[in-house]
Amino acid sequence: MSATFVVTSDNGTKVWSKPYSTGSSNNIRTLAKGSTVSIVGSAKNVHNNLWYKLSDGNWVYSGGLKQCFTIIYNANGGSGAPASQIFTDGATVKLSTTKPYRTGYTFLGWAKSSGSKEVSYKPGTSYKLSSNLTLYAVWNACTHDYSNNCGVCKKCGYVYNLKITTMSATFVVTSDNGAKVWTKPYSTGSSKNIKTLTKGS
Numbered sequence: 001m002s003a004t005f006v007v008t009s010d011n012g013t014k015v016w017s018k019p020y021s022t023g024s025s026n027n028i029r030t031l032a033k034g035s036t037v038s039i040v041g042s043a044k045n046v047h048n049n050l051w052y053k054l055s056d057g058n059w060v061y062s063g064g065l066k067q068c069f070t071i072i073y074n075a076n077g078g079s080g081a082p083a084s085q086i087f088t089d090g091a092t093v094k095l096s097t098t099k100p101y102r103t104g105y106t107f108l109g110w111a112k113s114s115g116s117k118e119v120s121y122k123p124g125t126s127y128k129l130s131s132n133l134t135l136y137a138v139w140n141a142c143t144h145d146y147s148n149n150c151g152v153c154k155k156c157g158y159v160y161n162l163k164i165t166t167m168s169a170t171f172v173v174t175s176d177n178g179a180k181v182w183t184k185p186y187s188t189g190s191s192k193n194i195k196t197l198t199k200g201s
Contacts, residue, residue: 001042005052006088007035009064019043019051019059028058036068069132071095076114076137078102089130097124100137106156110135151184173201 007013012032018025031037037060041053050062066088073096075081082096099107109119114136121127121135144153152159173179178198184191 001039003039004068005037005039005065006068007031007033007037007064008066008088009033011064013060013064015054015058015060017058019045019049019053021061025059031060037065039067066090069129071129072132072134073100073110074114074134074136075100075102077139078105078107078137081137087129090128092126092128094126095121095123095135099123102137102139102156104142104156105139106142108138108140111138112136173197173199175199 010033012030012035014021014030015028016025017028021027037052038055039052040055042050042062043053044050051059052062052065053059068086068088071085071087071093073081073084078100079102080098080100082098082100085093085096087093095110101107109123110121111118112120112133112135116136116138119138142153142156144156146153176199178196178201180196181194182191183194
């Protein structure tokens, strides 16, 4: 095995040269509460007590340790996935409230499969977990809302792709109030009114 454990005992846990705390086994050092250790093996001694072997060849009793696991967030085609979270076996974990983003899509939640369309885990919700977990963002194609926002979707940030037709022609202003000239093909949002053409221009 190869795993990371954390010391949970208030008094810490002792490291021994053999998987016994008596006899010819020597106390090497004491690990403080909150310390993490790399475990490479396990064994039950003659007393049927479970011990863990450290990467340096010494041993610790299993009673004062808990295994650590990790939640990995995958933006699944988007960007801005939350940082990984580490937790102990059996802990109730609150998922990150950070939401990824993807132009043209709205974020729905998280799933255990990259191809899933169904949300299994929601940001900011707590779950009891006991294993490593990789979560993939679930996306839904956005129904764009461009209203009063100069061609930029209010929901997902998608910029409307203008299809410009090249032409060469002469027009005359017929409106009694003239015609305003704008920096963009919108009269709202970030578009600016440059000038006004008078009737007959």
